[in-house]
Amino acid sequence: MTTVLITGAAGDIGTAVAGVLAERGYRLVLADHPDVAERLDELCSTLEAECVTFDVADEDAVAAVVERLGPFGGLVNNAGYQGVFTSIERYPLADARRVFEVNLLGVMNVLAAAARAMTGGAAVVNVASMAGVSGAPNMPAYSASKAGVIGLTKSAAKDLAPKGIRVNAVSPAFIGPGRMWETQVAQQAAAGSQYYAADPEAVAEQMIGMVPLRRHGSLHEVATVVAFLLSDDASYVTGVNIEVSGGSA
DSSP states (O other): OOEEEETTTTSHHHHHHHHHHHHTTOEEEEEEOGGGHHHHHHHHHHHTOEEEEOOTTOHHHHHHHHHHHOOOSEEEEOOOOOOOOOOGGGOOHHHHHHHHIIIIIIHHHHHHHHHHHOOTTOEEEEEOOHHHHHOOTTOHHHHHHHHHHHHHHHHHHHHHGGGTOEEEEEEEOSBOSSHHHHHHHHHHHHHOOSSSOSSHHHHHHHHHHTSTTSSOBOHHHHHHHHHHHHSGGGTTOOSOEEEESTTOO
């Protein structure tokens, strides 16, 4: 039975991925920050999974988990922090540092630690974002960090190919319902810009109007793409970023 480590497991996407992988027979190690330990415990109890807490940017903590529970046949690098919503000229540098620490350095740290113990046939999926593909207004740090995840994915895929380890990414666009969707709609409305209205309901309509399929994607639709990339069905796929975007560019 393949063991998969999922970071950011208590979040919307992490929980959806965990549910799909559990249904498909994977053994799961679910990880998140200690601040959400209660929510993580509930998920682990429901799915009968191993539960661990750590900060993804903490090298020692991540290494200890890999040593105790690894090696892993799969890794879903999903932990992330959206940061504040404001334009570049007002963006607080301290918050940007935290965004990069979690979204990019954290992904790199977990990937490096897991890869050191992985063997041939293992697979990694990094959760990036369409914000990293095309840039999102009022989200300069987040957009830059997710662009970094895509670049890291392509580089790591080349580095780990000799070991037979595949590394890919997924870039969701507008995904809902859930905390992530509600937060983004509310924060974009509050940020004030030429791109979105000041009313959250109007912002939601504007976002949907930007998607060629005219709807937001579901958490399940992201999770099944992640599951595909982890599976043997994607055995010749590496270094790829799949845009789960409903046609958004």
